[in-house]
Amino acid sequence: MRKLVRKGVEELVPYPPGKPIEELERELGIKGSIKLASNENPLGPSPLAVQAVMDKVSTLNRYPDGSGYYLKSKLSEKFNIPSGQIVLGNGSNELIELIIRTFMSSGDHAIQPFPSFLVYEKIVTGAGGDMTSVSLSNLSIDLKGILNAITPKTKVIFICNPNNPTGGAISKDEMIQFLREIPGDIIVVLDEAYCEFVTDEKTANGIDLLDEHPFLCVLRTFSKLYGLAGLRIGYGFASEMVVEYMNRVRQPFNANTLAQAAATAALDDSAFVHRTLQVVREGLHYLCHNLDEIGVQYIPTQTNFFLIKVPGGGKRVYELMLKQGVIVRSMDSYDLPDYIRISVGLPEENERFIETLRKVI
Amino acid sequence: MRKLVRKGVEELVPYPPGKPIEELERELGIKGSIKLASNENPLGPSPLAVQAVMDKVSTLNRYPDGSGYYLKSKLSEKFNIPSGQIVLGNGSNELIELIIRTFMSSGDHAIQPFPSFLVYEKIVTGAGGDMTSVSLSNLSIDLKGILNAITPKTKVIFICNPNNPTGGAISKDEMIQFLREIPGDIIVVLDEAYCEFVTDEKTANGIDLLDEHPFLCVLRTFSKLYGLAGLRIGYGFASEMVVEYMNRVRQPFNANTLAQAAATAALDDSAFVHRTLQVVREGLHYLCHNLDEIGVQYIPTQTNFFLIKVPGGGKRVYELMLKQGVIVRSMDSYDLPDYIRISVGLPEENERFIETLRKVI
Numbered sequence: 001m002r003k004l005v006r007k008g009v010e011e012l013v014p015y016p017p018g019k020p021i022e023e024l025e026r027e028l029g030i031k032g033s034i035k036l037a038s039n040e041n042p043l044g045p046s047p048l049a050v051q052a053v054m055d056k057v058s059t060l061n062r063y064p065d066g067s068g069y070y071l072k073s074k075l076s077e078k079f080n081i082p083s084g085q086i087v088l089g090n091g092s093n094e095l096i097e098l099i100i101r102t103f104m105s106s107g108d109h110a111i112q113p114f115p116s117f118l119v120y121e122k123i124v125t126g127a128g129g130d131m132t133s134v135s136l137s138n139l140s141i142d143l144k145g146i147l148n149a150i151t152p153k154t155k156v157i158f159i160c161n162p163n164n165p166t167g168g169a170i171s172k173d174e175m176i177q178f179l180r181e182i183p184g185d186i187i188v189v190l191d192e193a194y195c196e197f198v199t200d201e202k203t204a205n206g207i208d209l210l211d212e213h214p215f216l217c218v219l220r221t222f223s224k225l226y227g228l229a230g231l232r233i234g235y236g237f238a239s240e241m242v243v244e245y246m247n248r249v250r251q252p253f254n255a256n257t258l259a260q261a262a263a264t265a266a267l268d269d270s271a272f273v274h275r276t277l278q279v280v281r282e283g284l285h286y287l288c289h290n291l292d293e294i295g296v297q298y299i300p301t302q303t304n305f306f307l308i309k310v311p312g313g314g315k316r317v318y319e320l321m322l323k324q325g326v327i328v329r330s331m332d333s334y335d336l337p338d339y340i341r342i343s344v345g346l347p348e349e350n351e352r353f354i355e356t357l358r359k360v361i
Numbered sequence: 362m363r364k365l366v367r368k369g370v371e372e373l374v375p376y377p378p379g380k381p382i383e384e385l386e387r388e389l390g391i392k393g394s395i396k397l398a399s400n401e402n403p404l405g406p407s408p409l410a411v412q413a414v415m416d417k418v419s420t421l422n423r424y425p426d427g428s429g430y431y432l433k434s435k436l437s438e439k440f441n442i443p444s445g446q447i448v449l450g451n452g453s454n455e456l457i458e459l460i461i462r463t464f465m466s467s468g469d470h471a472i473q474p475f476p477s478f479l480v481y482e483k484i485v486t487g488a489g490g491d492m493t494s495v496s497l498s499n500l501s502i503d504l505k506g507i508l509n510a511i512t513p514k515t516k517v518i519f520i521c522n523p524n525n526p527t528g529g530a531i532s533k534d535e536m537i538q539f540l541r542e543i544p545g546d547i548i549v550v551l552d553e554a555y556c557e558f559v560t561d562e563k564t565a566n567g568i569d570l571l572d573e574h575p576f577l578c579v580l581r582t583f584s585k586l587y588g589l590a591g592l593r594i595g596y597g598f599a600s601e602m603v604v605e606y607m608n609r610v611r612q613p614f615n616a617n618t619l620a621q622a623a624a625t626a627a628l629d630d631s632a633f634v635h636r637t638l639q640v641v642r643e644g645l646h647y648l649c650h651n652l653d654e655i656g657v658q659y660i661p662t663q664t665n666f667f668l669i670k671v672p673g674g675g676k677r678v679y680e681l682m683l684k685q686g687v688i689v690r691s692m693d694s695y696d697l698p699d700y701i702r703i704s705v706g707l708p709e710e711n712e713r714f715i716e717t718l719r720k721v722i
Binding site: 002005006012013014019020023025035038040041042043044045049050053054056057059060061062063064065067069070090091093094097101102103104105126127128185190223227228229230231232244245246248249251253254256257258259262280303310336 | 363365366370373374380381384396400401402403404405406410411414415417418419420421422423424425426428430431451452454455458462463464465466479487488511546557573584588589590591592593599605606608609610612613614617618619620623678
């Protein structure tokens with residue numbers, strides 16, 4: 001009998017069913033837990049975005065605008081890039097999928113740094129592609145190693161900048177050099193989900209680099225800075241040709257109505273952006289200062305999250321903190337078993353994290 | 362130089378950029394146009410769903426529940442099917458994609474009736490598959506013809522019941538007979554987007570048929586009956602094994618937070634369901650009565666839309682009505698050039714449609 005599933009699907013890890021926090025709390029018999037595990041915006045969603053949702057909710061019986069006209073116009077204006085070079089996704093996750101489904105054939109090869117965002121490998125494997133992971137060097141992306149891993153079958157290269165879960169960033173000079181050495185028929189996915197949090201001015205900015213490689217795709221999201229993770233809206237910049245091909249494969253109603261409206265409004269919410277960046281900056285300062293005091297090592301970050309090296313191992317500390325109602329991310333599946341990753345929270349959440357960490361280690 | 366895109370992508374029709382109605386109205390210099398083109402619910406979204414959106418909007422900074430716990434529990438209870446046999450999608454469109462990406466390899470073969478929902482072919486072609494279209498026979502799905510089209514390479518068969526755009530339905534007896542003749546290793550996608558509008562009691566109901574074929578996938582949506590097209594939420598029933606494989610390929614956050622909450626609430630909105638079915642039934646009665654009076658032919662329907670045979674051709678009538686601010690669907694791309702398809706609207710929309718039709722023909 002022939003194989004039931006497409007090549008690669010058998011190799012994917014079955015999805016763990018999982019439970020909402022409310023159900024977990026019930027099982028553990030705890031209440032009021034805090035979540036510092038998913039690099040979300042602790043302030044909530046952008047208030048202008050919330051208002052836009054309210055304004056649009058009565059129109060939900062109608063299909064979304066399949067062309068994303070208003071959101072793309074707004075992005076075009078803000079970033080000075082033509083609408084024809086912008087593509088919208090059901091989160092930037094879907095854009096990663098869309099790139100693979102448009103450009104990668106079964107048996108093609110892709111390269112990623114490791115550890116990095118875990119979704120790249122899942123999508124490439126599920127599409128029947130082969131992934132080479134190039135280990136970080138001193139917790140930084142090894143651009144030379146990635147260049148050396150290129151084969152005639154390489155079709156896609158992923159770069160997450162700043163990198164998740166390490167928080168480090170690649171400079172503009174390094175990135176230009178790197179892009180120029182990549183053959184012209186390889187798709188380069190530059191995932192900039194956290195770029196708005198960057199403070200180091202030397203860091204590469206994908207938008208300035210679109211001319212440096214014919215098939216550069218820059219991916220961004222409204223999930224983090226704008227606090228819209230629950231609505232699923234991401235966007236990408238690429239050449240007109242790349243965007244046109246992606247739009248052929250894209251389902252016309254992939255970006256929902258409320259996501260489009262909320263994102264369009266959020267782009268004007270400079271007060272919320274300002275507050276978010278301030279909370280992250282001050283939170284990082286508080287957390288690092290206290291970790292120094294406790295004598296625990298951590299990795300400097302350009303984002304709203306960072307790695308902490310915890311005595312006794314990340315998984316153990318994750319489990320102990322969970323029982324105290326503090327949800328952080330264990331780094332086992334990222335092959336960093338000594339670390340946990342935490343997102344910067346509200347001041348009171350950061351305090352509770354520090355208190356709980358003191359207790360459990 | 363090697364091919365840039367995956368097999369099948371070149372063959373896809375480039376997506377027409379398109380414009381929102383507001384922009385179209387501005388260009389045409391018209392106002393207050395009505396849309397009877399997309400089989401949407403004319404009453405708006407379910408009020409209980411709207412309330413659920415309002416209640417959840419403040420949590421949008423958090424990622425959605427990747428397991429869809431509450432919505433699947435509710436569906437499980439309502440339809441008496443275990444949660445492990447339910448899969449959620451960003452609209453049922455995404456579930457069609459997910460089925461193809463999970464089970465179909467490049468070069469595999471699929472079969473669809475034609476005309477039917479146009480998305481099937483787009484997705485199969487874009488995945489590098491080959492589609493055989495079996496023409497309708499007297500505007501009904503030709504089940505015998507589909508069985509005869511099966512080859513050793515056939516991996517997926519699509520059946521839309523009731524069929525879009527014709528509105529006709531297959532009976533339970535016919536469907537059972539059909540399913541029993543399909544080899545056991547073929548995925549059968551039974552798209553029931555409009556099943557709640559069916560009035561003919563003999564019509565097949567996919568939920569009763571899950572045991573008739575090992576790889577039957579029944580797809581449903583909240584877009585139509587519940588008025589949630591803009592939020593993108595569909596669901597599917599299949600065997601645990603099929604669902605488990607689809608969940609491996611699925612992105613965990615494909616169904617957004619507001620969609621999950623709205624859909625869960627909508628399932629309890631029996632008052633809205635009742636009103637919707639009444640508006641559709643009465644609207645159909647009014648429209649058919651008036652078309653009889655005008656002397657225009659139409660196709661009987663089990664759904665909230667139907668085909669009308671218009672003198673002078675569907676495209677011409679579509680264009681003339683558009684200029685009058687009445688948006689219907691021309692059937693050119695469905696190879697039914699003599700027809701337009703209209704969705705049942707509110708009483709005043711149905712009246713305006715009839716008036717405008719009288720004018721243009």
